[in-house]
Amino acid sequence: xxxxxxxxxxxxxxxxxxxxxxxxxxxxxxxxxxxxxxxxxxxxxxxxxxxxxxxxxxxxxxxxxxxxxxxxxxxxxxxxxxxxxxxxxxxxxxxxxxxxxxxxxxxxxxxxxxxxxxxxxxxxxxxxxxxxxxxxxxxxxxxxxxxxxxxxxxxxxxxxxxxxxxxx
Amino acid sequence: xxxxxxxxxxxxxxxxxxxxxxxxxxxxxxxxxxxxxxxxxxxxxxxxxxxxxxxxxxxxxxxxxxxxxxxxxxxxxxxxxxxxxxxxxxxxxxxxxxxxxxxxxxxxxxxxxxxxxxxxxxxxxxxxxxxxxxxxxxxxxxxxxxxxxxxxxxxxxxxxxxxxxxxxxxxxxxxxxxxxxxxxxxxxxxxxxxxxxxxxxxxxxxxxxxxxxxxxxxxxxxxxxxxxxxxxxxxxxxxxxxxx
Numbered sequence: 001x002x003x004x005x006x007x008x009x010x011x012x013x014x015x016x017x018x019x020x021x022x023x024x025x026x027x028x029x030x031x032x033x034x035x036x037x038x039x040x041x042x043x044x045x046x047x048x049x050x051x052x053x054x055x056x057x058x059x060x061x062x063x064x065x066x067x068x069x070x071x072x073x074x075x076x077x078x079x080x081x082x083x084x085x086x087x088x089x090x091x092x093x094x095x096x097x098x099x100x101x102x103x104x105x106x107x108x109x110x111x112x113x114x115x116x117x118x119x120x121x122x123x124x125x126x127x128x129x130x131x132x133x134x135x136x137x138x139x140x141x142x143x144x145x146x147x148x149x150x151x152x153x154x155x156x157x158x159x160x161x162x163x164x165x166x167x168x
Numbered sequence: 169x170x171x172x173x174x175x176x177x178x179x180x181x182x183x184x185x186x187x188x189x190x191x192x193x194x195x196x197x198x199x200x201x202x203x204x205x206x207x208x209x210x211x212x213x214x215x216x217x218x219x220x221x222x223x224x225x226x227x228x229x230x231x232x233x234x235x236x237x238x239x240x241x242x243x244x245x246x247x248x249x250x251x252x253x254x255x256x257x258x259x260x261x262x263x264x265x266x267x268x269x270x271x272x273x274x275x276x277x278x279x280x281x282x283x284x285x286x287x288x289x290x291x292x293x294x295x296x297x298x299x300x301x302x303x304x305x306x307x308x309x310x311x312x313x314x315x316x317x318x319x320x321x322x323x324x325x326x327x328x329x330x331x332x333x334x335x336x337x338x339x340x341x342x343x344x345x346x347x348x349x350x351x352x353x354x355x356x357x358x359x360x361x362x363x364x365x366x367x368x369x370x371x372x373x374x375x376x377x378x379x380x381x382x383x384x385x386x387x388x389x390x391x392x393x394x395x396x397x398x399x400x401x402x403x404x405x406x407x408x409x410x411x412x
Contacts, residue, residue: 005232013227027231034235038242100223103216122217123224128182147178154209 004050005034011051011124012058018119019062021108029065033058052126055134059116106156107149114149117142171196174203181210 012033016026036057037044044053107118116135120126126134128142135142173196179185180193197204 002236005236009232009235010227013231014224017225023225023228027228030227030231031235031238035238035242038239096219097223099216100220103213104220104224107217107220118217122214123221128184143179143182143184146182150178150181150210150213153213154206157209157213 008051008054009034012054015055015119015124016058016062018108018116019059019112020065025065029058029061032061036061051124052130052134055120055124055126056136059134059136103153103157106153110149110152113145114152117145118149118153121146170202171200174200177203177206181207 009030013026013030016029016033017023020026020029033054037054044050107115107122109115110118113135117131120131120134121128128139128146131142131146132139173193176185176189176193176196180190185193197207
């Protein structure tokens with residue numbers, strides 16, 4: 001159980017952060033998610049689907065919480081440093097770090113549905129059917145939200161950013 | 169300049185195009201600089217997002233431990249055994265269906281008799297032989313009525329409650345009972361109805377109750393034999409019941 005928790009608690013917590021944008025509520029959602037998962041663990045028939053299952057529970061917990069209280073609009077902070085420099089010079093690493101932080105901030109500032117869909121697609125690498133399952137929406141709705149999110153991200157990353165990026 | 173096929177850019181990025189559509193769009197990419205630029209931007213964003221996977225905020229350090237403690241203290245929930253749940257439900261259903269039938273065909277058993285000494289009797293009277301006899305007679309009555317599957321509730325404190333339930337074969341509902349009463353008035357006591365409360369006073373000793381109850385039972389003769397008539401002390405000397 002310890003291994004599973006160490007693998008999935010950060011994932012569920014981060015997904016909960018994308019749902020709520022509030023670290024305290026995200027903790028609350030993560031705890032409740034694992035409690036519900038533990039109680040209903042016999043319902044999970046395919047261990048391979050564990051991640052999608054946990055995310056789905058987290059989304060349900062988030063919806064339950066949202067019904068009870070209004071969500072505070074607090075921005076997600078405290079990103080970690082890149083653990084390895086990737087063989088880059090300190091200047092390059094710092095510049096890349098800045099780009100990564102910026103793209104995360106851009107993602108977090110998207111409208112809620114687009115943010116959740118883009119997070120599950122780009123960070124958790126779920127396909128649109130899995131995302132639909134997690135969020136309880138149709139595949140077409142996932143595709144539409146994902147297209148909008150990508151378009152917005154491209155618009156925010158203008159030509160100047162790209163040129164700088166390509167020079168590196 | 170955008171063309172209708174440019175609208176397929178996001179579907180191409182998402183991998184949602186058919187093979188034919190994909191080939192067509194890739195051919196279009198070679199001609200459309202706008203789409204090629206957009207695709208290039210998207211690839212850049214995707215790379216950054218992929219790099220962000222390792223740099224997203226970590227979970228609070230104590231969260232996993234807290235969840236682990238919570239789970240270990242949480243009692244395990246046993247999975248529902250559908251077979252047992254189904255069998256139990258079927259058993260309850262069967263019982264619910266059969267119980268009314270059984271009640272109709274099985275003779276009513278077991279009286280509810282609670283006999284206490286009437287409080288209206290003064291302490292000095294309780295030592296009198298006739299009072300003791302009355303109590304004994306009441307108890308005997310109770311035994312006899314019990315043996316005839318009559319249900320009697322007698323609460324002598326402070327009221328004597330006579331509640332008889334019709335024996336098997338007698339009409340049960342109040343309406344049918346009253347109809348039966350009209351037809352056969354000779355079988356019903358004239359002075360008391362089912363469930364009527366009779367206050368125990370010194371002038372209405374237990375033998376009155378016996379008289380009423382004896383009409384309701386089949387063993388009238390036996391009752392009269394076992395009852396004791398407190399002829400001298402009740403102020404009703406020589407009182408005999410019609411049933412005897």
